[in-house]
Amino acid sequence: MKKKxxxxxxxxxxxxSVATISKAFKDSHEISKATKERVLAMxxxxxxxxxxxxxxxxxxxxxxxxxxLPEVADNFFSLAINGIQAVAEKKGYHVLIYxxxxxxxxxxxxxxxxxxxxxxxxxxxxxxxxxxxxxxQKLQDExxxxxxxxxxxxxxxxxxxxxxxxxxxxxxxxxLIEKGxxxxxxxxxxxxxxxxxxxxxxxxxxLIESGLYSHKKDPIVYFTDFNQEETFNQIKKLxxxxxxxxxxxxxxxxxxxxxxxxxxxxxxxxxxxIKVIAFxxxxxxxxxxxxxxxxxQSAFEIGKAASEILFKGIEKKNYxxxxxxxxxxSTFFERKSSQQTSASKEKKIK
Amino acid sequence: MKKKxxxxxxxxxxxxSVATISKAFKDSHEISKATKERVLAMxxxxxxxxxxxxxxxxxxxxxxxxxxLPEVADNFFSLAINGIQAVAEKKGYHVLIYxxxxxxxxxxxxxxxxxxxxxxxxxxxxxxxxxxxxxxQKLQDExxxxxxxxxxxxxxxxxxxxxxxxxxxxxxxxxLIEKGxxxxxxxxxxxxxxxxxxxxxxxxxxLIESGLYSHKKDPIVYFTDFNQEETFNQIKKLxxxxxxxxxxxxxxxxxxxxxxxxxxxxxxxxxxxIKVIAFxxxxxxxxxxxxxxxxxQSAFEIGKAASEILFKGIEKKNYxxxxxxxxxxSTFFERKSSQQTSASKEKKIK
DNA sequence: CTGAAAGCGCTAACAT
DNA sequence: ATGTTAGCGCTTTCAG
Numbered sequence: 001m002k003k004k005x006x007x008x009x010x011x012x013x014x015x016x017s018v019a020t021i022s023k024a025f026k027d028s029h030e031i032s033k034a035t036k037e038r039v040l041a042m043x044x045x046x047x048x049x050x051x052x053x054x055x056x057x058x059x060x061x062x063x064x065x066x067x068x069l070p071e072v073a074d075n076f077f078s079l080a081i082n083g084i085q086a087v088a089e090k091k092g093y094h095v096l097i098y099x100x101x102x103x104x105x106x107x108x109x110x111x112x113x114x115x116x117x118x119x120x121x122x123x124x125x126x127x128x129x130x131x132x133x134x135x136x137q138k139l140q141d142e143x144x145x146x147x148x149x150x151x152x153x154x155x156x157x158x159x160x161x162x163x164x165x166x167x168x169x170x171x172x173x174x175x176l177i178e179k180g181x182x183x184x185x186x187x188x189x190x191x192x193x194x195x196x197x198x199x200x201x202x203x204x205x206x207l208i209e210s211g212l213y214s215h216k217k218d219p220i221v222y223f224t225d226f227n228q229e230e231t232f233n234q235i236k237k238l239x240x241x242x243x244x245x246x247x248x249x250x251x252x253x254x255x256x257x258x259x260x261x262x263x264x265x266x267x268x269x270x271x272x273x274i275k276v277i278a279f280x281x282x283x284x285x286x287x288x289x290x291x292x293x294x295x296x297q298s299a300f301e302i303g304k305a306a307s308e309i310l311f312k313g314i315e316k317k318n319y320x321x322x323x324x325x326x327x328x329x330s331t332f333f334e335r336k337s338s339q340q341t342s343a344s345k346e347k348k349i350k
Numbered sequence: 351m352k353k354k355x356x357x358x359x360x361x362x363x364x365x366x367s368v369a370t371i372s373k374a375f376k377d378s379h380e381i382s383k384a385t386k387e388r389v390l391a392m393x394x395x396x397x398x399x400x401x402x403x404x405x406x407x408x409x410x411x412x413x414x415x416x417x418x419l420p421e422v423a424d425n426f427f428s429l430a431i432n433g434i435q436a437v438a439e440k441k442g443y444h445v446l447i448y449x450x451x452x453x454x455x456x457x458x459x460x461x462x463x464x465x466x467x468x469x470x471x472x473x474x475x476x477x478x479x480x481x482x483x484x485x486x487q488k489l490q491d492e493x494x495x496x497x498x499x500x501x502x503x504x505x506x507x508x509x510x511x512x513x514x515x516x517x518x519x520x521x522x523x524x525x526l527i528e529k530g531x532x533x534x535x536x537x538x539x540x541x542x543x544x545x546x547x548x549x550x551x552x553x554x555x556x557l558i559e560s561g562l563y564s565h566k567k568d569p570i571v572y573f574t575d576f577n578q579e580e581t582f583n584q585i586k587k588l589x590x591x592x593x594x595x596x597x598x599x600x601x602x603x604x605x606x607x608x609x610x611x612x613x614x615x616x617x618x619x620x621x622x623x624i625k626v627i628a629f630x631x632x633x634x635x636x637x638x639x640x641x642x643x644x645x646x647q648s649a650f651e652i653g654k655a656a657s658e659i660l661f662k663g664i665e666k667k668n669y670x671x672x673x674x675x676x677x678x679x680s681t682f683f684e685r686k687s688s689q690q691t692s693a694s695k696e697k698k699i700k
Numbered sequence: 701c702t703g704a705a706a707g708c709g710c711t712a713a714c715a716t
Numbered sequence: 717a718t719g720t721t722a723g724c725g726c727t728t729t730c731a732g
Binding site for chain 1: 404406414421465467611634
């Protein structure tokens with residue numbers, strides 16, 4: 001940041017006022033074509049680039065947005081970032097990426113910082129720990145538009161872009177049952193995240209409808225604080241136990257992968273002994289062993305839709321986006337991992 | 351960005367000068383503990399957050415860095431972002447993410463913008479199209495430190511963090527040969543990217559050493575402009591042709607995945623008929639059908655190392671980072687896709 | 701069509 | 717320990 005050449009030196013060089021330079025850069029109609037060209041030419045030879053922060057300070061506009069994510073290791077968020085970036089780029093906006101690492105404290109710090117004028121809007125997918133939206137409320141109080149995407153906070157009025165979680169959970173349950181499962185389970189990563197609750201609720205509804213829901217045994221299994229090894233052992237125990245499920249719906253990709261690993265190790269056959277469906281955006285699902293049935297969210301589209309709404313809020317100052325609610329349906333890809341097998345067929349007949 | 355309350359109003363509220371407030375916020379020793387507390391308390395009740403751009407303008411320091419990537423859909427870059435973010439967060443820096451979409455023009459525009467004082471440093475992985483580093487030179491001319499990571503530009507003096515591409519290419523070739531391959535091929539995405547050239551060169555060296563290199567037939571196959579369907583057909587043609595390879599090293603994950611897809615469709619057995627090894631960071635490789643042998647880059651570590659060097663350059667103004675050259679070795683995970691089979695053993699004997 | 705000047709919110713000398 | 721003040725580089729009335 002040791003730039004010496006600024007609008008003033010440029011002006012001096014051309015014997016023009018700074019105002020003229022500034023206007024020329026905005027391609028203002030007040031400036032003659034000739035001077036505009038002179039300005040641009042000189043700017044180019046002097047390697048002049050306007051200081052964005054001076055501009056932001058003066059205009060009270062940062063031309064940047066913040067994206068706050070729990071993590072980025074997941075393929076979903078990678079794709080979502082692409083979608084967000086695509087529209088930001090078109091609008092000439094800059095994108096700040098923040099990672100909350102599933103910690104509420106970090107999320108709060110980040111959100112509070114966003115209240116400084118650093119950004120014109122924020123896209124957020126909340127952490128598992130987030131139990132209040134006060135920090136986000138403050139943002140709205142300052143007229144900074146906020147859009148939830150994927151992981152929303154329920155009961156808080158703001159724009160949100162999500163997928164049809166409940167329906168997908170329901171569909172997954174029905175599919176498993178149709179394929180012969182008698183004791184399907186749902187692997188959840190959180191008991192508070194709406195995204196998980198909805199998926200689980202839909203799943204449960206599917207069981208109930210088929211008369212397979214028992215109050216005695218909750219079909220929802222929680223893996224709340226995620227640790228690869230621990231989760232592996234937890235799943236192993238469950239899957240080799242006496243009351244093991246014959247079908248699993250994984251609320252996230254990771255859990256399905258670990259389940260596969262366990263089954264490979266313990267020689268449990270998928271789909272013969274256990275069928276699996278995962279909520280996942282992984283593009284390698286078709287080459288898994290066996291190929292994995294997925295409920296695939298349109299991650300790119302979700303990111304794109306979320307930022308489009310955000311920009312509506314940013315650009316139209318008096319436009320209230322807080323009622324926007326977009327649902328982008330996921331797609332079910334049926335593959336081998338949830339296929340009906342002769343084993344399950346027999347059971348059915350018997 | 352409609353904040354009304356600023357340092358001045360805060361000062362007025364407390365009957366203090368703006369200087370005192372400013373210093374209190376920096377936790378300056380010039381300020382008494384009592385006033386510091388008063389300031390912080392009032393700031394909190396008034397919901398005051400210092401305007402970062404005013405500060406940046408004055409200090410000529412943005413406290414933000416830029417990360418320029420060709421794309422983020424790849425798992426490698428997701429992990430790298432995590433590594434970068436981890437150290438930026440610790441340093442109190444903000445991270446701007448830019449996507450060049452493999453287009454040089456976009457990359458240039460982004461890099462030029464970085465020359466405006468918007469960022470204090472940049473991390474970049476260049477596009478396939480990048481054939482000059484002039485735009486990056488300009489950055490260095492303005493004393494903005496630049497670190498290449500993963501995809502570097504050769505023959506340009508700046509810091510870089512890469513992996514041991516040549517050795518890995520060599521190792522992959524030797525491994526394939528050891529397992530019985532007679533006609534291994536290398537799938538490359540670029541004939542200009544150092545990362546690909548080095549991998550391919552190492553691969554070629556391995557063939558030459560084993561007397562399997564023929565000048566008549568280049569074992570390097572290029573898939574330069576990436577398009578899923580086209581690549582699929584190109585691979586299908588190659589792999590079902592008469593001169594088909596009996597082993598493949600994929601320079602990137604995607605190509606291996608498509609190769610798998612082709613083999614599944616055409617019922618070509620991996621590893622019996624064709625063995626495969628991929629440069630990849632995908633964590634699902636163990637559950638592929640068959641499990642995929644990978645040369646896995648430490649993506650997180652590469653991102654982390656790159657940003658650590660960058661911060662050295664940012665923080666120590668007179669420290670020249672352009673000679674920094676860090677090589678973070680990749681790890682080879684041998685799995686089924688490159689296993690020796692009775693078929694290949696027989697061939698060997700015969 | 702061009703210019704003068706005020707000021708965005710903050711920091712850093714330099715007083716006091 | 718606290719205050720005064722001059723900008724950082726730009727945009728924007730308002731004059732000419």
